[in-house]
Amino acid sequence: MARPFVPSPQQQEFFTWISDGQGSCVLEAVAGSGKTTTLIESLKLMQGTVFFGAYNKKIAEEIKVRAPQRDGLYVSTMHAAGFKAWRRVAPHVKVESNKCRDIYREACTRNPQYGPFEGPVLELVSYAKQAAVGVLSNMSPNDEQVWLKLIDHFDVETQDSDRLIIALAKKLLTKSIELDTQVIDFDDMIYAPLIHKVRPYEHDWVLIDEAQDTNASRRALALCMLKRGGRLVAVGDRHQAIYGFTGADADALDLIGKAVSAVQMPLTVTYRCPKAVVNHARNFVKHIEAHETAPEGKVTSFTETPELALTAFAKPGDAILCRFNAPLIETAYSFIAAGVPAKVEGREIGTGLKTLACRWKVKTYTALRDRLDAYRERETAKFRAKEQESRAAAIEDKVQCLLVLLDRVSKIDPKPADGVERLCTEIDTIFGDNVGAECVLLSTIHKSKGREWDRVLWLQTGPSKWARKAWELDQENNLCYVAATRAKDELVLINMK
DSSP states (O other): OOOOOOOOHHHHHHHHHHHHOOSOEEEEEOTTSOHHHHHHHHHTTOOSOEEEEESSHHHHHHHHHHSOOOTTEEEEEHHHHHHHHHHHHOTTOEEOTTHHHHHHHHHHTTOGGGGGGHHHHHHHHHHHHHTTTTTSTTOOTTOHHHHHHHHHHTTOOOTTOHHHHHHHHHHHHHHHHHTTTTEEOTTHHHHHHHHTTOOOOOEEEEEETTGGGOOHHHHHHHHHTEEEEEEEEEEEOGGGOOOGGGTOOTTHHHHHHHHTTOEEEEEOEESSSOHHHHHHHTTTOTTOEEOTTOOOOEEEEEEOOSSOOHHHHOOTTOEEEESSHHHHHHHHHHHHHTTOOEEEEOHHHHHHHHHHHTSSOOOSHHHHHHHHHHHHHHHHHHHHHTTOHHHHHHHHHHHHHHHHHHHHHHHHSSSOSOHHHHHHHHHHHHEESSOOTTSEEEEEHHHHTTOOEEEEEEEEOOSOTTOOSHHHHHHHHHHHHHHHTTEEEEEEEEEOO
16 A cells, blocks of 8 residues: 655645745756656646646656546646647648658759758757747847857757858748648647747646756747746756757756746755765755665775676666767677677667768778768867867767777678678667666666666766866766766766776
């Protein structure tokens, strides 16, 4: 029989604010602080209609199962809520993930000289939709500075053709908007109702989970969903903001708090991490606290020696985390060679590696290595000169991953008919999604967010050498905090050779 829920003093203060207070709130919750439980319990106290904005579909389904059964409660992702509003206007609209790509390629049949710019133009248009360009008063699509800031902030590779790419992005965005009643992509699910001023369903309460990872379009839609006089609760942890490179705003909590004049309330006690792990996590976030009943737990260090290898120390069910992918792949192969099942989490990472490997029409391992080395040298130098450090770091990691994989397949199959095809087969083998407990799981810290394991082994590579901008440096610190707080029992710091 489940134990009855007994709120902590901080949770009780939040519940009292719901019942007796007024206005909106930013609830800052440290890792493992029971924020989902807190939100579910708060639903019992909220009067009127309530929208619970979950960060992704999986979380939305979990909330639906756990939430109290009551009238006027709507749980979905922000994308689903936006799509629901847009279908009132365009009931027969189709969802096509490659909408903008198809528009661009059709235009290139008339202007083939623009074909090489497809990647950066599509990337820039996606960021523009997420940034609510054309929706917010300070984000006019006719203002070149708006586009230049997006290029700079997200390190969009413009091939030294900023003005041309901005001009092409403007045209693509305009055409995309014109076709919104016929076809939309994932970004349009939120962007279309905003740009066409279609009001979504309004609610007395709007809850935004993982608010630190929201972008301008998500926040704008949430505000449109709030009735006049309604109350908004944004829940998140600014120290777990690690997706700035994907379109999320590093200062998202502050932006939404300012928009609704929200009060600030904390949840600083973690129920996940033992005391030793919390003490280590305080190196990155000072205010996290262990619960008084938390076990002591362990934080230990491990250095490989001839007498003790990592493959003998780790066991299936453990999670090995790292800032970068390349060390994970090398480590995974050491486990496979030792007969220990291991997988690298993230099938989409493997897809990106295959795309890079197939970029050139070569078939031998040697030719691909030569192309990769030249590509790395050229592209990282270019981005470093433009101070686009995160882009340089991504290229460095991708190339190094492929070189590690090439070393592996060249030993297994030295002279295949098509070396790139053989490499892609190996990539499919090593990468997976939702890796089970029967394997040693290897994951980037980014992929580990929202998850937990009894024992976490953290490969100590240090922060990215490419992080230079203030928001990039902040997120490097945040990554350390996320890695440390995945452990429920033991955190092992792995000293890299």
